[in-house]
Amino acid sequence: MLTVANVAKSFGGLHVLHDVNFTAESASITALIGPNGAGKSTLVNIIGGVLRPDGGTVHLDGEDVTGVPSATAFAKGITRTFQISGNVGALNVFESVAVAAYRQARGYREANALARAELERFELWEYRDQQLGSIPTALTRLVDFARAMVSRPKVLLLDEVMAGLTPHEVDLVIRQVGTCREQGVAIVMIEHVMQAVEALADHVVVLNQGQVIASGSLGDVSRNAEVVEAYLGTPPSERDEVRVPADNPAKG
Numbered sequence: 001m002l003t004v005a006n007v008a009k010s011f012g013g014l015h016v017l018h019d020v021n022f023t024a025e026s027a028s029i030t031a032l033i034g035p036n037g038a039g040k041s042t043l044v045n046i047i048g049g050v051l052r053p054d055g056g057t058v059h060l061d062g063e064d065v066t067g068v069p070s071a072t073a074f075a076k077g078i079t080r081t082f083q084i085s086g087n088v089g090a091l092n093v094f095e096s097v098a099v100a101a102y103r104q105a106r107g108y109r110e111a112n113a114l115a116r117a118e119l120e121r122f123e124l125w126e127y128r129d130q131q132l133g134s135i136p137t138a139l140t141r142l143v144d145f146a147r148a149m150v151s152r153p154k155v156l157l158l159d160e161v162m163a164g165l166t167p168h169e170v171d172l173v174i175r176q177v178g179t180c181r182e183q184g185v186a187i188v189m190i191e192h193v194m195q196a197v198e199a200l201a202d203h204v205v206v207l208n209q210g211q212v213i214a215s216g217s218l219g220d221v222s223r224n225a226e227v228v229e230a231y232l233g234t235p236p237s238e239r240d241e242v243r244v245p246a247d248n249p250a251k252g
């Protein structure tokens with residue numbers, strides 16, 4: 001289980017996160033949503049060890065991992081994807097996934113086999129010999145996701161992994177995220193594709209201006225007046241029932 005407690009972060013005079021609290025259970029999907037600039041990526045960067053918080057703590061299964069470097073976070077099982085995929089040196093698609101497989105493989109043969117299986121699951125096998133820089137950006141996000149999955153994380157941080165994907169690819173990723181949950185992973189997903197949030201989220205955390213303004217089921221947060229105001233700029237007093245970002249009877 002991932003526990004984020006009282007996390008705060010400023011960039012110079014800009015207070016980006018204030019007193020952020022939430023937990024992500026194993027075998028569950030937490031969707032982190034909120035308007036642009038709310039602080040979602042900053043929070044995920046803190047959990048993944050890319051940024052140090054100014055205050056607060058991050059615990060993984062009870063162990064304090066606050067401010068550990070990203071390589072340490074990865075070694076402990078916190079894996080993330082990036083909104084803009086990084087270029088992993090001069091590696092091709094296959095190599096970039098195989099490198100990540102070493103975290104849990106007993107040698108290069110096993111790592112290669114795991115990488116192949118993951119690429120096939122993501123329908124990326126045909127791209128295996130291509131340099132990461134030569135495939136479409138949306139596909140690099142899929143490779144990024146496959147790379148994250150192959151390391152068998154305890155916590156998977158997905159940063160807008162669906163952006164720019166075709167409907168078929170969105171369905172594929174939704175299935176893969178679901179599989180990941182079945183494998184016991186605590187998934188924290190920043191996602192603007194509401195089809196994915198509706199299909200997947202067990203729990204939704206809404207950030208606005210660096211604060212958690214609502215959390216619960218998608219149905220619950222969609223009816224929260226403060227959430228409506230954050231998304232639509234409508235004063236809470238003028239609306240009491242809303243569909244933001246989308247109502248979700250299934251999760252309601």
Ligand SMILES: Nc1ncnc2c1ncn2[C@@H]1O[C@H](COP(=O)(O)OP(=O)(O)OP(=O)(O)O)[C@@H](O)[C@H]1O
Nearest residue numbers: 011014016034035036037038039040041042043083
């Ligand atoms: N390294 C940085 N230095 C200065 N300001 C930053 C830095 N990173 C983020 N910010 C600012 O912090 C605020 C929150 O940014 P962040 O990217 O975390 O928001 P977000 O909710 O992920 O937004 P989006 O949905 O647009 O990606 C923004 O005002 C952003 O400009």
